[in-house]
Amino acid sequence: EVGAGADWPLSGGDVGGTHHSRLTQIDRSNVDRIGLAWEYDVGTNRGLEATPIVIDGVMYTSGVAGRAYALNAATGAEIWAFTPDVDMQVNRTVCCDMVNRGVAVHDGKVFVGALDGVLYALDAATGAIVWHADTKDGSGRGINITGAPEVAGDVVIIGNGGAEYDVRGYVTAYDVESGEERWRFYTVPRDPDLGPQDHPDLEAAVGTWDPESRWDIGGGGTPWDAIHYDPEFDAVYVGTGNGGPYHRALRSPAGGDNLYLSSIVALDPETGRVKWYYQETPGDSWDYTATQPMVLAELEIEGELTPVILHAPKNGFLYVIDRRDGSLLAANPIVYTNWADSIDLETGRPNFTPEAADYSQGPRIVYPASPGARNWHPISFDPETGLLYGAVLDMANLYMLPPEPDPFRGRALNSQAGLIFGPDIAGILPTLPPPFQEAIAALPAFERVQQEGSVSELRAIDPLTGETRWAHRNLNWQDRAGALTTASGLVFYGSIDGNLRIFDRDTGELLRTIETGTAIIAAPMSYEVDGVQYVAVMAAWGGGGYPFVPHGSAPYRYGNQGRILVFRLDGAEVPIPEELPEIEPAPEPPVQFADATPAMIARGQTVFFQNCGICHSNQPRSITPDLRRMQPGTHEAFDRIVLEGLLVPNGMPRWDDILSPADVHAIHAWLIASQAETRRRELALQRAGEPLDAPSSTILSNY
Numbered sequence: 001e002v003g004a005g006a007d008w009p010l011s012g013g014d015v016g017g018t019h020h021s022r023l024t025q026i027d028r029s030n031v032d033r034i035g036l037a038w039e040y041d042v043g044t045n046r047g048l049e050a051t052p053i054v055i056d057g058v059m060y061t062s063g064v065a066g067r068a069y070a071l072n073a074a075t076g077a078e079i080w081a082f083t084p085d086v087d088m089q090v091n092r093t094v095c096c097d098m099v100n101r102g103v104a105v106h107d108g109k110v111f112v113g114a115l116d117g118v119l120y121a122l123d124a125a126t127g128a129i130v131w132h133a134d135t136k137d138g139s140g141r142g143i144n145i146t147g148a149p150e151v152a153g154d155v156v157i158i159g160n161g162g163a164e165y166d167v168r169g170y171v172t173a174y175d176v177e178s179g180e181e182r183w184r185f186y187t188v189p190r191d192p193d194l195g196p197q198d199h200p201d202l203e204a205a206v207g208t209w210d211p212e213s214r215w216d217i218g219g220g221g222t223p224w225d226a227i228h229y230d231p232e233f234d235a236v237y238v239g240t241g242n243g244g245p246y247h248r249a250l251r252s253p254a255g256g257d258n259l260y261l262s263s264i265v266a267l268d269p270e271t272g273r274v275k276w277y278y279q280e281t282p283g284d285s286w287d288y289t290a291t292q293p294m295v296l297a298e299l300e301i302e303g304e305l306t307p308v309i310l311h312a313p314k315n316g317f318l319y320v321i322d323r324r325d326g327s328l329l330a331a332n333p334i335v336y337t338n339w340a341d342s343i344d345l346e347t348g349r350p351n352f353t354p355e356a357a358d359y360s361q362g363p364r365i366v367y368p369a370s371p372g373a374r375n376w377h378p379i380s381f382d383p384e385t386g387l388l389y390g391a392v393l394d395m396a397n398l399y400m401l402p403p404e405p406d407p408f409r410g411r412a413l414n415s416q417a418g419l420i421f422g423p424d425i426a427g428i429l430p431t432l433p434p435p436f437q438e439a440i441a442a443l444p445a446f447e448r449v450q451q452e453g454s455v456s457e458l459r460a461i462d463p464l465t466g467e468t469r470w471a472h473r474n475l476n477w478q479d480r481a482g483a484l485t486t487a488s489g490l491v492f493y494g495s496i497d498g499n500l501r502i503f504d505r506d507t508g509e510l511l512r513t514i515e516t517g518t519a520i521i522a523a524p525m526s527y528e529v530d531g532v533q534y535v536a537v538m539a540a541w542g543g544g545g546y547p548f549v550p551h552g553s554a555p556y557r558y559g560n561q562g563r564i565l566v567f568r569l570d571g572a573e574v575p576i577p578e579e580l581p582e583i584e585p586a587p588e589p590p591v592q593f594a595d596a597t598p599a600m601i602a603r604g605q606t607v608f609f610q611n612c613g614i615c616h617s618n619q620p621r622s623i624t625p626d627l628r629r630m631q632p633g634t635h636e637a638f639d640r641i642v643l644e645g646l647l648v649p650n651g652m653p654r655w656d657d658i659l660s661p662a663d664v665h666a667i668h669a670w671l672i673a674s675q676a677e678t679r680r681r682e683l684a685l686q687r688a689g690e691p692l693d694a695p696s697s698t699i700l701s702n703y
């Protein structure tokens, strides 16, 4: 067994990626004695998603945009900190916050992918750059990195994100010593008119696409998280992403499975050739990535110990796949699903239910939602109980096509779908055109959304049946985190409410709640130095829903200062950050532009949601600025910020390649109108002695 004893040398703890520790010093009898050993302030206020690595008493981990840290694992003393020089223009094509999901450490080097697509090999002792490689392919597409690299033999492999934009996904392997590129595997084919495919295994894939596909948009398939090396079979399992644009009817109008979208692809680490693949969502139309973390395990199946991958991707099924050849051994739903009602074990294919889920026929409420039944939050597998422990979300989305297909725009949103999250559907209904309202209210799933709501839970799950053994209800649908199990029978699991909770793995009993005042979405991990067991977790709110800061969450109360929290027996109390001041009424906006008409303001709103709404939720506690609260100086500089990139170093990209001065003027007019209205409402609330509060809005729409 490599890892998850005293050391935690791989992101997932061990070669299986089980997020399970064999350490037992902390157990049911002494959880009350757990306290803070040390904390480290990373100095950023965006999401933290990495699981740290610990080797020989040193902790290595990553943070915002691909920063990396080496710390003394017993004391928290900084050994080095690395800040890559990232061109923040990349934020134009980053869907889900400036996160990074971890480093790989191998043979004296620390590997980390920076947000702008550059892979760094750092000297593990000093943090100095040994080599770096720009993993972008020269296509000019909106490629970015949020995932962790994976070492396989003498290569290090890294993927990318950007399928909501214009990216054709790929993984690249580099020589660990020199950084020289060894091979690249695109997950989807290119336009066959360009001649033969640029990878031999794409010749088989291209036949599953319409020759008239939207090749300009790139196809998607971005492998933005799980890349898993299996030394037993010398294979690299790559989880691939969703299609771009989302709906197959727009992407590949003649249909087809669209290989290798939403698949697990097993690659040979020496050659980059496909050994086998299993496609989980053929012809994906719902942002159903298969990039969610995998667990490599051995399960007894029909009396035979079988090497398997346990995989619960976004699409709501839990798959057990034979690592030897990719054959499907089991697939059971863990949430309500209506895009397919089951998976045929003979053919390995889903039994689709297009009448419920094909939104090219009109708006559809589809289960699970685009944030997925599961997402990147690590799941834990305890070999003793044979159970998985992880976050599960039972929720729907409303999906709609735009009235007219949007024209292609480089390095911009091209998903070509309007999404409304389950909890918001009823509230948004009255604002939609009447024919839409009637169509949506008549959907059978509308009733289910009203009755069942959206359920987020930590669950103990039997991998072979999908059955839930016990569950703990989370704060709300946005509340999901990574899990850790230990051989002493504990499950560690964080929350956006700022608490780290410890459960009994057998009964689900909540044994201890540790208040920290900082949201926890990353997975805790455990290690031992000088006979002391530690549990560490990175804490800060962020990721997919990062602009939306829900009530009751730690960032709502305390802000979002990122930190690494490390616990041990007989540690201290966790210092809670200071509470944020009360929300003030929006400041007085400038006088509305003389040429602003209702039509211009309406157009400004549309252009805003096409381009800006994915980052700017315009809520007072949002991580990104609430643009209804701009100060006079910001209004004055508005055009220079949006068109000339005045605030690129702060993370606000420039837009002059796709937005005209008239577009930006219209956006600004809409924001001035919104600010005036917000100020009016909030002053009235203040006069009435009511709390100023923002209605939650989670419209993610590109039209």
Ligand SMILES: O=C(O)c1cc(C(=O)O)c2c(n1)C(=O)C(=O)c1cc(C(=O)O)[nH]c1-2
Binding pocket: 049, 095, 096, 099, 145, 146, 147, 160, 161, 162, 163, 164, 222, 224, 241, 242, 287, 289, 370, 371, 375, 376, 542, 543, 544, 545
């Ligand atoms: O299609 C993509 O390229 C892509 C990339 C990423 C990412 O890199 O973070 C996410 C997603 N998709 C995605 O669909 C998603 O739900 C998601 C959540 C998160 C996160 O960090 O919380 N990232 C991403």
Ligand SMILES: [Ca+2]
Binding pocket: 163, 164, 241, 242, 287, 289
């Ligand atoms: Ca996606």
